[in-house]
Amino acid sequence: MHIAEGFLPPLHAAAWTVAAAPFVVHGVVRLNRQLRENPEAKLLLGASGAFCFVLSALKIPSVTGSCSHPTGTGLGAILFRPPVMTVLGTITLLFQALLLAHGGLTTLGANAFSMAVVGPWAGYGAYALTRRLGGGLLVAVFAGAFTADLVTYCVTSAQLALAFPDPAGGFAGALTKFGAIFAVTQIPLAVSEGLLTVLVVRLLRSTSAAELIRLRVLKEGGVAS
């Protein structure tokens, strides 16, 4: 769910841009350091960004029978880590706004905050916690992708509720309203995205173990790190 161009009042759009900025700057600093130490990583990051764009445009069969788009933030965070995903996610959102008219330039900050900052960090947190608690790689991947998707939509609901409080119920009423609407579509979609991500990682483990080792998702010998 991208917030469309012009949907947020100007003050809200500016405030979310300010909120997302430190995370994007932190990501850019980490990215620049990584590129100084390892200039070849630039090409890998370019490929990763293109992969993230395509991933968010894939149509997955939804539990309700229709098609939906995954956010791709969970898989991105697991593969590339949240700070890099913040930068790649923001670039992806900018490209979606300018190449697909999906999302907007004035709402880029709000969309980046939910999809490139909170979603990846929450997803990676769920993934890392599941691994630490002794969960298998695929269980952790499901937890990461499911959480990233759902948290992204929860943040979007909160952003919309803050911008458009309910005339009767205020912020809480609006949050209930937007949350309830999203829940109908998003809980099945989060489950679908979790399953899709598990299947993708399972396939990658057998076809691209070297890349997963390079990205530190797997240890040498194919063991989940």
Added chain:
Amino acid sequence: MLAIDAAAYRSPWRRRHPAAKAVLAGTLLLCALVLPPWPGAPITAAIALAVALGWARVPPRAFLRSARAPLAFIVTGSLTFLVSVDTSGLTWAPGGAARAGEVIGRCVAAVLAQLLFAMTTPLADVLPRLARRRGLAGLAEVAGLVYRMLSVVLETVDAVRRAQADRLGALSWRARWRSVTGLAAQVFVLSFERARRLEDGLRDRGYTGELAVSVGPLPLRGRFLALAPLPGVAAAVLTVALSLVPGLG
């Protein structure tokens, strides 16, 4: 190539400097956001549409086709303003229709201004110029690489999809799941394979970390730059003037 980018490459404004086009579309975008929705939004939308189709000569069919999806999302998203939630449950929101109308109006004007920029300015003209700015070089270079790899990856996606459809990969729910996971994994593998081959090729050519791209000179013409803010200024003046007319403002 994506439809919006293809239109931007064919645009008669392709040789205009991206900064001047950003001023033009940015002023209109600002008007869409800050002017009172009535009559500001319809005036800004009408001026953005006139500039896009008349002055920038964006093909009308391509413009409307690109605007269709975001506008549909905006209309369906605004339906939520019609209802209200409180302790008694779901009720019709007082003033909900007016609020939905205001948001739709503002969004339509903003989307048209955004499309005006996107359909006249290829990203390939913007990113190398951003890469020259201090502090943005690394980010703009990665964004430029993403952009270049995107065309190749999207072609791969099309080819894989066609191959899957030919093998009846969309026939059942189970087959669709298998196809979409196979597609995602295939794109990952091919993207990384291409990156590795590019890396090898560049290393053989003595790659030092700089990916300088030759950008054709685009002069920042004074006349176009001076005219660029005028559509936005016209929208603001017209809105203020109409707001003063009794019964309209």
